[in-house]
Structures are given as structure tokens and as C-alpha cells.
């Protein structure tokens with residue numbers, strides 16, 4: 001089959017790899033219907049994370065189950081399934097505590113699982129899914145082609161934006177500022193509105209992203225950053241800062257922006273994968289009673305909750321995809337995102 005392999009920085013190839021095979025009894029083979037490129041895939045692409053040897057890449061996909069192992073009970077051949085960006089059993093103590101990203105038996109796409117089988121990367125034609133009963137969520141009924149992008153966001157970005165909002169404790173009537181206008185930041189706006197926030201401030205400098213942010217529920221746009229941006233947020237929030245601030249970038253600057261845009265007693269929900277060394281300034285947090293909560297989003301636990309709203313069209317996170325390419329053009333997908341010609345690229349095998 002064909003799958004995407006990263007060989008080095010800026011060297012993405014779609015090449016022939018071995019077909020996946022069932023090996024544990026608890027696994028499944030999924031034919032990928034759609035996958036996509038994640039902002040975090042750009043780190044190895046840009047060489048920020050070194051690529052020591054060629055390896056498979058891609059961790060967001062949806063598809064149709066082609067085979068299941070003898071022990072698989074919840075998932076069947078023919079099911080349309082959503083895979084979170086990691087493998088988990090959805091049953092161990094960490095999974096039951098809502099932290100399935102720390103699953104005691106879990107793992108990551110594009111690497112060996114704990115029993116020695118290979119879990120393929122998502123940017124390919126097929127994937128062997130370990131712990132299929134825990135990892136996968138089957139979508140009820142028929143899936144129309146135009147529903148695929150929305151369902152694919154439940155693999156990562158929609159669940160991650162939701163995690164930011166949940167971690168910050170967003171509730172009815174809250175004011176929320178969102179730092180970051182990538183796919184996760186845009187999904188965090190959807191999540192904030194869904195949870196009842198009434199003032200939603202999108203911090204964005206890009207006109208197309210500002211427009212989408214408004215469609216998703218942003219009531220205000222702040223294009224400025226730094227001190228000017230903080231003042232602009234305060235002016236919209238009784239002069240004190242937002243109740244909840246969702247940090248969706250992961251840099252030192254974005255974390256600083258988030259903390260300083262939060263009102264005394266407020267909470268930052270952070271889901272931007274830390275990159276470039278953000279550290280928490282404990283004294284200012286102490287002085288202003290600001291909490292910081294969040295981390296790598298345990299999206300598996302959010303799929304069932306968010307799925308009905310995606311299927312009904314009540315939320316439309318699939319609109320974050322602004323470019324669709326065939327899998328064979330994966331290299332162009334990375335380049336388009338790297339050069340910010342696209343917010344998020346959907347790949348179809």
C-alpha cells in the first residue's frame with residue numbers, strides 16, 4: 001500500500017510500504033477515507049524535531065473497518081470509524097480518569113505498539129489499529145461524503161479545542177479569549193460557544209481566519225498582540241481581562257499573552273503543544289489568582305459527546321479544512337501548511 005514517510009526536514013514522500021496485518025486478536029485494519037496534516041506534523045517538517053531515520057507520519061484519520069481480530073467486540077467490519085490521535089484501551093485507570101492520552105497500554109500512530117505490532121501512520125491507505133475496541137469510535141448510520149471533514153476533526157483539532165474550553169472551565173455567560181487562529185484555535189471558539197460563553201474574543205491577524213472565527217461564534221476580533229492586545233481584551237471585558245483564556249499555540253509568547261489576558265481569578269486552558277520553552281511565571285499567577293489547566297488533549301473521551309453535534313450540523317468544525325489533496329500530494333500539503341497557504345489540509349487516499 002501507499003503511505004507517507006518523512007525522510008528528513010522538508011522531505012515528505014508517499015511510497016510503497018508493507019500492507020498492515022492483524023497480529024493480536026484485539027486489533028483492526030482500517031481503510032483510510034480521509035486523513036490530514038496536523039500543526040504538530042510541521043515540527044519534524046521544519047526540522048525543529050530532528051528526523052533521525054525515515055519514519056511514517058500522520059495521526060488523524062477516519063475510515064472504514066476492513067478486518068477485525070477475533071477478540072474485537074465493539075467494532076465490526078464495515079463500520080465507519082473515527083480514530084483519536086493516539087491508541088488507548090479506554091478502560092485502564094488513566095482512561096477512566098479521563099486521561100486516555102496517558103493510557104497504561106496506549107501508544108502512538110507510526111510506531112510499534114506494546115505487543116510489538118506496528119500501528120501505521122494515519123497518512124496512508126490503511127492502518128493497523130491496536131486495541132481497536134478502545135481506540136476507535138464507530139459512527140452510527142451511513143456517512144455522507146460531506147460529513148467526512150467534520151468527523152475527521154474529532155480525531156484531534158475539535159476535541160483539542162474542546163479540551164481547552166473544558167480545562168479553562170468555560171460555562172454559560174463567560175467571557176473567553178482565544179489565543180491562536182489555527183485549526184485548534186478556531187475549534188476552541190466553536191467549543192466555547194457550545195459551552196455557553198457569550199463574549200468570545202478571537203485573537204487573530206488574518207482576515208480569512210477572522211471571518212471563519214466570526215462564523216464559529218467569535219463576538220469580537222483582536223488583531224493586536226502583546227501589550228496592545230492585552231489592553232484590547234481588557235476593554236471588552238470590564239477592564240479586567242477575560243474569565244477564561246484558551247491558549248492554542250504553545251509558544252512562550254502565546255502563553256504569556258494568554259496569562260496576561262486573563263482576569264484576576266480566571267483560568268487559562270492550554271492545549272498548544274509546548275514549543276520554544278513556555279514556562280509559568282508563578283509569582284504573577286499567585287498575585288492575581290490565575291489558574292492554568294490543560295495539556296495534551298484526551299480527545300478519545302470527547303468523541304461520543306461531540307459526535308451528535310457534528311452529525312446534526314449544530315457545529316461545523318470541518319470548515320477548518322481549506323484545502324483538499326490526494327494522498328499522493330502529501331508533500332504539497334505540508335508545504336501549503338508550512339507556508340500558511342492553508343489552515344489545514346485534508347488528504348484522500
Ligand SMILES: [Zn+2]
Pocket residue numbers: 088089090091092093094095096100102103104105106
Ligand atoms: Zn487506558
